[in-house]
Amino acid sequence: MTTAAEPTMLRTPPPFARDRMVQAWLLIKALSDAGDAVFTIAFAWTAVQIASPAVAGLVVAAGTVPRAVVLLVGGAYADRADARRLMIVFNALRVVVLVTVAVWCLAAPPTVALLLIASVAFGLCDAFFEPAASTMPRQLVAPSDLPAYAALSQTLSRLGTMAGAAAGGFLVAAYGITGSAGLNTLTYVIVIVFIVLWLRPRFALPRASAEQSVLRGVADGFRHLGRERATRTLVIALSGLNLAVGPAIAIGLPLQATSRDWGAGAVGVFEALVGGGAMIGALVVVRWRPRHEAIGGFAALMVQGAGIVALGIGDPVVVGAGCLTIGLTAGFASTLLSSTFAATAAPDYLGRLGSILRLGDDCLMPVAMAAFGALAGILPLWVPFAVYGGAMALLMIVPLRNPQLRALSLRKQEETPDEPSAARID
Known part of the structure; x- marks a missing residue:
């Protein structure tokens, strides 16, 4: 600590x-x-x-x-x-x-x-x-x-x-x-x-020292991430939020629509279900949120893994339900996890940690896209959906078992005004 x-x-x-x-x-x-x-x-x-x-x-x-x-x-x-x-x-x-x-x-x-x-x-x-x-x-x-x-x-x-x-x-x-x-x-x-x-x-917010060089400041951000396990878990989770669902939507849905002769219009409908579901999922948080926000977000991502698997089944109703599930869980989870990150990460590292988060997504997404396409090219189409969705659901077990994240709640300030403004996870 x-x-x-x-x-x-x-x-x-x-x-x-x-x-x-x-x-x-x-x-x-x-x-x-x-x-x-x-x-x-x-x-x-x-x-x-x-x-x-x-x-x-x-x-x-x-x-x-x-x-x-x-x-x-x-x-x-x-x-x-x-x-x-x-x-x-x-x-x-x-x-x-x-x-x-x-x-x-x-x-x-x-x-x-x-x-x-x-x-x-x-x-x-x-x-x-x-x-x-x-x-x-x-x-x-x-x-x-x-x-x-x-x-x-x-x-x-x-x-x-x-x-x-x-x-x-x-x-x-x-x-x-x-x-x-x-x-x-x-x-x-x-x-x-x-x-x-x-x-x-x-x-x-407290400011990082301006006396050290910018490159040393960058390196210090990585060292901080290496020290703080719970913050690292949040950054990795937020960096990887789209790595499973992004290829499934961007590549998998068009492949599924083509193989089933659904036409391009079906892809638009499915993506609209994802986008509409994401807005609804985010708005739910305005009216209600779980007491332990990080755990609620990771649990939603486990459900999202099941939604990704559903996209590979091939029935249009099931695919539509999977798209709606993905949207709802994406909006709900990203809202909870991003706010937890903002509230609990060390305030003088927010900029650097946010940069690492974005960089991870930018660098890994092309690899995830290429791997999905390669699997779809050599195996039955349901396989990459099952691999990506199953991997996402299984990986969520790690943060869900993290005791620091399980205990974390942003509501502590509301209930105990004498405590610090947020429960720090580092």
């Missing part, structure tokens, strides 16, 4: 149901997600129009490499600098990139070089913005309100992304990438204005 400085309360937050500042912030974030979805569709569409499919794929994915390389550095800065300032600076840089794309495309046709530079620039901005943004929930609400915060945030974000994706195709057809970039610029400007004028932290 280690000791670490706890956040300092700057002002008492209101109950989450009456917290207008946080609710407005989550709506603004959802608006930004909608703008990102609009621009992502326009970007991909433009790349396909001016380049071969292979080159277009390279352009669209180009931002992931610099993001992965710099993400850990961004996490180190998030733990030593002002998160609000980092968010403002890198959103402003995103605006510069979008305005450059829009102005260029007004004067001349878009080029592969322009899109490639824009993709890389956005990846670099993400590497610094995302770790800083990941520390904000702990600065805004009390630990007992983090599950409700995460649930509403995920729900609004999904709605924003869905709305942006639905409108994106029409907007790029009518106004091209210039109009889409302009709309996304407006959403980022709104975010910047809100952060500058209204978003004010209620808790000051």
Whole structure:
């Protein structure tokens, strides 16, 4: 068990149901997600129009490499600098990139070089913005309100992304990438204005030492993760949340629909069941959550493993039920586990731990996708579903047996006001 400085309360937050500042912030974030979805569709569409499919794929994915390389550095800065300032600076840089794309495309046709530079620039901005943004929930609400915060945030974000994706195709057809970039610029400007004028932290997080080098700070984050077993379990679980279900949905469902002659429309219906279920699962946490949040989340993921197995059975009703189960458990579990992580991880390591979490998902997902496809190519189609779903359910036994996680509850502050603001797991 280690000791670490706890956040300092700057002002008492209101109950989450009456917290207008946080609710407005989550709506603004959802608006930004909608703008990102609009621009992502326009970007991909433009790349396909001016380049071969292979080159277009390279352009669209180009931002992931610099993001992965710099993400850990961004996490180190998030733990030593002002998160609000980092968010403002890198959103402003995103605006510069979008305005450059829009102005260029007004004067001349878009080029592969322009899109490639824009993709890389956005990846670099993400590497610094995302770790800083990941520390904000702990600065805004009390630990007992983090599950409700995460649930509403995920729900609004999904709605924003869905709305942006639905409108994106029409907007790029009518106004091209210039109009889409302009709309996304407006959403980022709104975010910047809100952060500058209204978003004010209620808790000051302890800061990592600025005297050590950034690379030493990154290494210190890994050392901390190696020392703290329960935190490590949460990070690994959150990193691997999508490694089983991602390939099953992205590759397995189209293969299943093709082999059964269900058509592409069936894939859309199944994915809609996943997305709708995820929103419902997250909203459940707003109204009700288990007393021990981490255990509730891991138990839900065990059920999700069964849902993944159901996708391989081949009956459309069973597959639909499996998709709905996956969505419900994904929304429920990710909300509980992400809020538990935010509330209980050492506050001066939140940025670095969040970066490690994202990096693990980015690096392992291509491997998981390739392995699923390889299994589907050489074995009956139900086998990869059974392997991935069964492995997920079995792996959840490890955290469910962890005594620290079993005892952890974010409700302790509500019941014993004299205790620290959250039960630390390290």
